[in-house]
Amino acid sequence: MDGTTLEGMRTALRGPVIGPKDPDYHQARKIYNAMIDREPAAIVRCTDAADVMDAVDFIRDHGLELAVRGGGHSGPGLCLVDDGLTIDLSPMRWVRVDPAAKTARVGGGSVLGDLDHASHAFGLATPAGIMSTTGVGGLTLGGGHGYLTRKYGLTVDNLLSADVVLADGSFVTASETENPDLFWALRGGGGNFGIVTSFDVRLHPVHTVGVAITVWPVDSTREVLRWYRDFLPQAPEDLYGFFALLAVPPGPPFPEEIHGHKMCGVVWCWTGDLDRLEETLAPVNEPGRPAFHFTAPMPYPALQTMFDELIPAGLQWYWRGSFFDRITDEAIDVHLKYGENLPTDLSTMHLYPVDGAAHKVGADDTAWAYRDAVWSGVIAGIDPDPANAQTIKQWAVDYWDELQPYSMGGSYVNFLGAGEGQDRVKATYRDHYDRLAEIKRIYDPHNLFHANQNIEPAKER
Template sequence: MDGTILDDMRSALRGPVIAAQDPAYDEARKIYNAMIDRYPAAIVRCSDAADVMAAVDFIRDRELELAVRGGGHSGAGLCEVDDAVTIDLSPMRWARVDPVARTARVGGGSQLGDLDHAAHAFGLATPAGIMSTTGVGGLTLGGGHGHLTRKYGLTIDNLVAADVVLADGSFVVASESQHPDLFWALRGGGGNFGIVTSFRFRLHPVGDVVVAVTLWPADQTREVLRWYRDFLPQAPEDLNGFFAALAVPPAPPFPEEIHGQRMCGVVWCWLGDPEDADAALAAVQEPGKPIFHFTAPMPYPALQSMFDELIPTGLQWYWRGDFFDRITDDAVDVHAKYAENLPTDLSTMHLYPVDAAAARVDPEDTAWSYRDAVWSGIIGGVDPDPANAETIRQWCVDYWDELHPHSMGGAYVNFIGEGESQDRVKATYRDHYARLTGIKNAYDPTNLFHANQNIEPDR
């Protein structure tokens, strides 16, 4: 990008504009997934909604390419594009709670930990992810699920309103009563329709929770997964538990003698009376005695940050996902095969429940089209060493290729990996894709916002 354009951009914006010649450039372009190594023409760190409006106008009027970065957690690296201008919302990182109305307003560059911390002071929370470092924006616009989903639904089911900068540079509030078509699309349609500079969420009573981790040897995956698929959907909605294939981390609370061992397990969150947690979890003995079973009460933000140090920014990542309405015996065999052959100690597979409260929302109420799903699955190849990038990618692809025929066809849009086809996006939105295309035509007819799992305008 030539110096004249950079000077004009710096004059137009309040926040810093970082270009390739600037000392801060290499650090500024880093994102969560170190497998993504891209070189934007410039990174614009917007300080407020006015800055975002000015940046959109500047980029559009000069026919530059645009990408949007919230928390920088995109597994496919969609928050950065070579030679494009990245609108970086990270300075807009704040959360403000109204404890009387039980709502929270959250800046577009915030991470989940910011929301969790602010809400916990009032004994409140909203369902959103399992890691405090995840960006609020990307997670919410994709739909959002987490430890509280069986009780309180998806993140988008708790979205009350959003402040949005549109492709023409204008600012609108989207809600059930204002721009309701846009609000519908934002709830699951990704970053296709504008840049959300703040979100307003409904909060629920959540203080300390009881956390449990139960592990069995990987060679018991068949027995454990068959038990889990039958047990969890009929369990009380106060109990959430995601299934995982993993290597045991070399850290507390895990005893040293099982560090590094391949295991299958469930991470549980109990929202009911702590005195009832042991009874709710008594069934973990049924598929075979666990190697490890740990329970402890802890503040909800502590659960949300439990995995942060295990998988920090800067690792190699490749992931793919799918929705499942059932876990067939054939799918169990596929999971068992790959659980026993994890390529690296950080590679994993998770099955997140999206039933119960999430399933009771009418499928037509939001862009999320899989209200009939029971699990949202992700296969993640993870390792710190770039030399292992192809190994973890191939393991993930092979696993997914074998498992996908047993899925519902589409995936949580945030779990679609780099290089997957446009057909995957269409499969993810099913019958909603046509309606989303119409809303795209209305709000972004030139596809300015295309650095995402793109919904293309048709005019």
């Protein structure tokens, strides 16, 4: 993009347009995953919906490449494109809560911590992720799951409406009654259909939750996973627990004698009567005595921030995901093999439950295509040292390859890795893909929004 075009864009927009010669360019192009090192022609920081509309018009009319950044947590770095433009929504970080209606309107550049902070003041929350630094936009558009999913469903099950800037630069609202086809697609179809400048979400009564962390030696993985696969689906929906393979981090609440040890474990969240937490979790001794078991009441936003310092922005990441409707003995053998051989102290595997309330929504009610999944799994190679990038990637790919025969075929779209290909995108949407492609043809026929896990527009009939 030449200097004249850059200056033209600066004139057209209220927010800053940051080019390669600007002193803050290299900071502006950084995202959560430091393995991604792309150099856009400019980063366009939009201050409001009008800025987004003007930016889309400018980018489209000049034939430029476009990417969209909300929170910047995209594992494959889809919020940046070399020599193109990133529309950065980070100035649009705001949340307005209506405590009487139990709803919140959330700006498109907000992160989960913004939403959690604003809603917690009223004793409210919505299911969304496990880290406060994750962007609301990307997480929601992919479907969204988190600590409250078994109780209150996916994030998209709690989406009431969205304000969207389309590829032609127009502004629309999508809901059950306005542009319902677009609303259906936004609930799981990713960033394929437009740029969401605000979300209206339903909130639920959540304030202080029961938190527990239970870990066992990694060689207990077979016994623990066999117990976990039976215990959790039958547990009350107030109980959520994601299974993890990990190296114990050096700090509280873990005792020093297990720091750095490879373990398997479960992070629990209990939204029921706090006096019943210990009773509910008494079965954790059944697969064998834990090496460590910690319980405490905790404000919900504190739980959401628990991993923020452990895995901050700026690390090397490579991840891949899969859905599972069961955890087979053969899959457990794979988990044990790779859990015993974690390549770095931060590398991990998580199995997030997506049953309970998420199963009460119809299979065709949203673009999320795996209402029959019980777990959403992610394998993440993580390390601060760029020299280990290939090592963590190879571990994640090998692990995923061996586990895939025991999966349901597709993945949570936000857990697709870089370069997995169009077949994986189609597998993620199953028989919803053709309907999504038709909606894409209506709202983005020329595929302006393609720097994502792309759904290609259906061809004209």
